[in-house]
Amino acid sequence: MSTNSSSLSSRFLEKIFPIFFSSKVRQLDNIPGPKPIFPVGNILDFFGNDIHKLLYNYALEYGDLMCFWLGGRPNLLINDPALIEQVLVTHRDDFYKNSPQKVAKPIMGGSLILSNGKDWEFKRKNHPFSAAGIETYFQKIIPVVRKNTREHLETLEKSYADKNVDLFDELTHLLFRIFGLTILGAEMDADLFSYYMNLLNEIDSRLQQPFPLSLSPKFWSDRRKWFDFIDNRIRDRQSHSDEEAIDLLAYIKSRNTSELSMEQLRDELSTSFTAGTRNVAIVVASVLYLCSRYPQTKQKLQSEIKEFVAKHGNNFELADINKLSYLDKVIKESLRLYPAVPLFIREVLPGKSVVLGGHSLPEKTQIFCCSWAFHRNPNHWENPDMFDPERFATEPLPFHYFPFGGGPRACVGMYYTLTCTKIILITILAEYFVDVDPSCNFETKAFAATIVPRDGLPAKIKRAL
Secondary structure, eight states: OOOOHHHHHHHHHHHHHHHHHOOHHHHGSSSSSOOOOOTBBBBGGGSSSOOHHHHHHHHHOOOSSSEEEEETEEEEEOOOOHHHHHIIITTTTGGOOOOHHHHHHHHHHOOOGHHHHHHHHHHHHHHHGSTTTTTHHHHHHHHHHHHHHHHHHHHHHHHHTTTEEEEEHHHHHHHHHHHHHIIIIIOOOOHHEEEEEHHHHHHHHHHHHHOOOOOOOOHHHHHHHHHHHHHHHHHHHHHHHOOTTSHHHHHHHHTTTTOHHHHHHHHHHHHHHHHHHHHHHHHHHHHHHHHHHHHHHHHHHHHHHHHHHHHHHTOHHHHHHHHHHHHHHHHHHHHHSOOOOEEEEEOTTTOOOEEEEEEEETOOOOOOEEEHHHHHHTSSSTTTTTTOOGGGGGGOOTSSSSSOOOOGSSSSTTHHHHHHHHHHHHHHHHHHHEOTTTTTTOOEEEEEEEEETOOOOOEEEHHHO
């Protein structure tokens, strides 16, 4: 090829893929990472691999700061606590949430989880879980969570006898019902569960497409029915007072302090389901799985819980639950190994240049903070693959542990998740034997930006004598 032809080809490619030729981007060449293939970058690494596991392997191979390319876009994975703190806290205004917007907006609308800047501040301040005195609400839902957990387990025991049941799937159904009762004050039927699952399947499908686009008429129909249902629940609570109601809608009405519009409130309540129901299920499931693999831990945990129930019966309060120190350690260690949301993504603001780890990052560079990779990193955790609740006898070092994210944007539903998790585990471990199938290895896969067990959690449920 002649010199002129080569020059023309280079200029042509530079116009099509300008980011590959940007001098600012080329500054990232000295950051460790797999060699990109023009023009797809490292995207082939992701085919057939779950992103949280691939990022874990990247972290082990390339260290605390590494670069990979998705098409023509540079992305950084940070595995250094100081850098994670910089992105999530100290310099958080240099970054924003952008990556999930196109994928999740049709499902989550304008909810807090997708918001930025002043819009985020307004929605965080007015989010139902940010309401003043929210602990009173958590106290009221304890009997409802306990009652429905017990009823669900009784049904499973009668229906399956000595047969295995997919406990993760059953926990998902249970949590969907609990969320309905405690957030919306509503019984959730099979049609609503179908709508909810269709929303999650849509998010998962969009995450796997380079150009997310919804062409399914059923998705749009189910989405409308789902939103209409929540809108109707909001209207009902606004027009009818019920002093006995314990749900979140009733609670925020009694406080009358939220400035969210009806549409904004609908988006937040809907997102509580799509971003939370299966998350609680994975926490409960991971605890039960790990206890089955570590009998001494299970015995110690059951002893604490049975002593607790013998003392308090069914009349325990939120403060009592939070005094169960070993249960707290077990849940934290389970979340270390199986964080429901395995990664968080930020992006350098448009028009902004940011220095991170001594490297100047151009605008729109994506930053990945992967809790799955960091929590299992031997450079930051001793014996990281071992399930050891006692490691939480002392608080982890700052930004070494972030299953719910970190800083001001940490998950607004964290305490709801932990409260439900503790009540469900107390009920199960005090009243039932859970025999997890010995062949189950709890291999996880990515689904709708969370992790789920690839093959479920096969187990037998038996009432304790």
